[in-house]
Amino acid sequence: MPWLSYQKALNRALADAMAAxxxxxxxxEDVRVAASNVTVGLAKRFGPDxxxxxxxxxxxxxxxxxxxxxxxxxxxxxxxIPALLFLSFEQITNHAHKFSLMTGGQCRVPVTYVVPGSGSxxxxxxxxxxxxxxxxxxxxxxxxxxxxxxxxxxxLRSAVQDPDPxxxxxxxxxxxxxxxVDFATLAPVPLGxxxxxxxxxxxxxxxxxHHVQDAVAVADDLADTVSVEVFDPRTVYxxxxxxxxxxxxxxxxxxxxxxxxxxxxxxGEVIATMVERVRLAAPPVRVTRPDGAVLPFSLELDRATQPxxxxxxxxxxxxxKER
Amino acid sequence: xxxxxxxxxxxxxxxxxxxxxxxxxxELVHSGDIVGGIHxxxxxxxxxxxxxxxxxxxxxITSTHRGHGHVLAKGADPARMLAxxxxxxxxxxxxxxxxxxxADFGIGVLGANAxxxxxxxxxxxxxxARQRLGTxxxxxxxxxxxxxxxxxxxxxxxxxxxxxVPVLFVCENNGYATTMRVADAVAGSITGRATxxxxxxSVVDGQDPEAVxxxxxxxxARARAGGGPSFLECxxxxxxxxxxxxxxxxxxxxxxxxxxxxxxxxxxxxxxARIAGTDRCGxxxxxESVLDQxxxxxxxxxxxxxLTAMDHLYASGLTPRxxxxx
Numbered sequence: 001m002p003w004l005s006y007q008k009a010l011n012r013a014l015a016d017a018m019a020a021x022x023x024x025x026x027x028x029e030d031v032r033v034a035a036s037n038v039t040v041g042l043a044k045r046f047g048p049d050x051x052x053x054x055x056x057x058x059x060x061x062x063x064x065x066x067x068x069x070x071x072x073x074x075x076x077x078x079x080x081i082p083a084l085l086f087l088s089f090e091q092i093t094n095h096a097h098k099f100s101l102m103t104g105g106q107c108r109v110p111v112t113y114v115v116p117g118s119g120s121x122x123x124x125x126x127x128x129x130x131x132x133x134x135x136x137x138x139x140x141x142x143x144x145x146x147x148x149x150x151x152x153x154x155x156l157r158s159a160v161q162d163p164d165p166x167x168x169x170x171x172x173x174x175x176x177x178x179x180x181v182d183f184a185t186l187a188p189v190p191l192g193x194x195x196x197x198x199x200x201x202x203x204x205x206x207x208x209x210h211h212v213q214d215a216v217a218v219a220d221d222l223a224d225t226v227s228v229e230v231f232d233p234r235t236v237y238x239x240x241x242x243x244x245x246x247x248x249x250x251x252x253x254x255x256x257x258x259x260x261x262x263x264x265x266x267x268g269e270v271i272a273t274m275v276e277r278v279r280l281a282a283p284p285v286r287v288t289r290p291d292g293a294v295l296p297f298s299l300e301l302d303r304a305t306q307p308x309x310x311x312x313x314x315x316x317x318x319x320x321k322e323r
Numbered sequence: 324x325x326x327x328x329x330x331x332x333x334x335x336x337x338x339x340x341x342x343x344x345x346x347x348x349x350e351l352v353h354s355g356d357i358v359g360g361i362h363x364x365x366x367x368x369x370x371x372x373x374x375x376x377x378x379x380x381x382x383x384i385t386s387t388h389r390g391h392g393h394v395l396a397k398g399a400d401p402a403r404m405l406a407x408x409x410x411x412x413x414x415x416x417x418x419x420x421x422x423x424x425x426a427d428f429g430i431g432v433l434g435a436n437a438x439x440x441x442x443x444x445x446x447x448x449x450x451x452a453r454q455r456l457g458t459x460x461x462x463x464x465x466x467x468x469x470x471x472x473x474x475x476x477x478x479x480x481x482x483x484x485x486x487x488v489p490v491l492f493v494c495e496n497n498g499y500a501t502t503m504r505v506a507d508a509v510a511g512s513i514t515g516r517a518t519x520x521x522x523x524x525s526v527v528d529g530q531d532p533e534a535v536x537x538x539x540x541x542x543x544a545r546a547r548a549g550g551g552p553s554f555l556e557c558x559x560x561x562x563x564x565x566x567x568x569x570x571x572x573x574x575x576x577x578x579x580x581x582x583x584x585x586x587x588x589x590x591x592x593x594x595x596a597r598i599a600g601t602d603r604c605g606x607x608x609x610x611e612s613v614l615d616q617x618x619x620x621x622x623x624x625x626x627x628x629x630l631t632a633m634d635h636l637y638a639s640g641l642t643p644r645x646x647x648x649x
Contacts, residue, residue, distance in 0.1 A: 023456070025455075049455065054482075055478075055482070055485070057478035057481060057482065059444070059474065059475040059478055060444045060475055060478025060479050060481065060482050061444075061482065062444075063441065063442075063444035063445045063448065063475065063479070064444045064445070064447055064448035064451070064479070064482055065448055066444075066445050066448060067433070067444065067445035067446060067447060067448025067449035067450075067451070067462075068448040068449065068451060068452035068455075069448075069452075070428075070433055070445065070448075070449050071383075071448070071449040071450075071452035071453050071456065072452065072453075072456055073452045073455065073456065075448075090438070090441075091441075091444075091475070094438060094441075095436070095438070095441060099434065100635050100636060100637060100638050101633075101634075101635045101636045102416065102419055102420045102424045102426070102434070103416050103419070103420060103424070103426040103428070103434060103635075104414070104415070104416035104417030104418070104419040104420065104426075104635055105417070105634070105635035105638070106426055106427075106428040106429075107426070107428055107433075107434075107638075108638035109638075110638075140636070142637075142641075162639060163637075163638035163639050164637050164638050164639055164641075192641075238641055276648075
């Protein structure tokens with residue numbers, strides 16, 4: 001079977017979405033030349049009208065997309081860097097997100113916001129390395145963080161077809177992941193459905209985005225001593241609470257690895273919800289960025305600020321000790 | 324452009340409808356039937372009436388926190404509008420929007436938006452999309468003088484001019500952003516913000532419905548002909564408070580003399596003088612009857628069921644988790 005990279009999966013999803021629906025168009029900065037690689041070939045195939053290069057006016061073109069969506073189109077905005085979500089946070093949360101309720105259901109705002117390269121990009125420092133998916137989950141915007149190429153394809157397809165705003169975080173650390181996949185099997189993945197990457201009996205590790213690869217590696221490393229189940233929520237909002245509950249009921253133990261800042265990160269919500277639903281055999285543990293983290297430039301500091309495999313292994317070991 | 328007698332009468336009718344709607348709404352604020360107060364449009368009626376008279380039914384508008392006049396002038400049912408203001412399930416937004424968010428997509432009202440300057444880019448995107456979809460319309464985006472210092476609005480001017488989007492930017496310059504005078508807030512000029520982007524801009528007497536209609540009609544014709552955006556600065560006057568909270572807390576930012584001057588030129592009189600006295604009386608009676616029925620409809624309508632508080636949060640029908648399981 002052919003190899004599909006995560007980045008190519010996003011590109012293929014956009015191309016298939018545009019081919020399937022004339023109202024889908026892409027807008028953003030440098031999307032015609034595909035500076036971030038995700039829109040490669042789209043301008044040539046679909047023409048400049050459907051691949052719209054915008055001036056550096058993130059707030060303006062984000063609400064422009066909201067207007068286009070209200071008028072019946074399905075815009076896909078590419079934000080080159082995650083911090084642009086802070087710049088356009090008002091337009092996404094206060095307008096695009098609120099229109100459906102505020103109008104009593106008179107309209108829909110099917111805009112997709114794609115960030116191909118969220119989280120640390122290794123050396124891009126304080127203002128280009130954020131991973132604010134928990135922020136969007138907090139305000140109630142549909143938020144997906146795919147971990148694998150086939151999920152990146154399937155979740156982006158679902159995001160574009162969804163009638164509501166959806167933010168798609170494509171972690172930088174996952175963009176290079178490749179998967180041996182039969183292209184004929186690529187299909188939309190419903191929002192709000194998690195996926196168990198590895199079955200286990202002793203502890204459930206919830207891993208978000210690129211940390212799925214870390215969790216699977218740690219599970220392999222510890223396989224002789226502990227049986228780890230790796231649960232990938234895929235969508236952090238809405239979260240597949242029933243799927244996770246089923247897993248945690250079986251294992252009785254819970255560890256979360258999440259590239260959010262610690263306070264109000266999705267890890268805290270995962271733990272709170274499982275504690276409400278399941279009597280755990282040991283205190284749950286989370287591995288996150290520090291509170292209020294700003295990623296420092298120097299590589300050692302950048303790495304020290306993000307959740308690591310060593311921290312995850314220690315967390316798993318600690319949790320199963322409490323038998 | 325010449326305004327026909329029937330246009331004169333219908334402009335008067337709209338000014339009168341908005342005026343009396345607002346006065347009735349203020350009564351309902353004082354009686355406690357409208358919770359949260361309103362931003363009265365009294366004094367500025369000529370702008371909404373004139374601009375919306377230049378639009379076709381399929382054209383779209385975006386409105387503001389001081390938006391009742393725009394929504395009514397675009398054709399909203401005053402009864403369902405008042406039901407919205409009183410939080411009833413029969414309201415335009417099923418009681419989910421209120422005074423600052425009234426929307427009626429069926430007649431092209433893409434929502435009143437309570438964030439100053441925020442809707443300009445939305446209107447621009449909507450008009451651009453309708454062009455792309457092969458069903459072109461003109462969008463009119465209303466905002467106040469305070470909005471011209473909001474960056475996102477200036478970004479919208481740039482996008483609209485760059486892509487020749489058929490949008491009419493309507494600045495209602497009533498002299499004050501809440502209590503901040505234009506002279507204390509605006510460096511350069513208001514129209515200069517538009518002309519800097521190559522957008523044709525003009526200053527209009529915002530107390531005169533026919534003057535507004537004439538200028539808006541020129542801009543709308545230009546937009547339909549592919550000429551892109553236009554900008555109207557309508558010099559108008561806010562006779563009332565910024566918000567009805569001022570009826571309880573008197574803010575001292577306009578002297579009595581200034582207020583008298585502000586109220587000296589009333590669009591109701593300007594337009595009323597253009598029609599026959601008998602016609603005027605007839606319209607006044609008709610408006611009163613419409614509003615009597617509207618108030619009765621609103622106050623007799625049911626409130627929404629609290630169990631439906633999060634209905635419509637997602638168009639997909641996704642049900643969010645409740646705030647308490649108990």
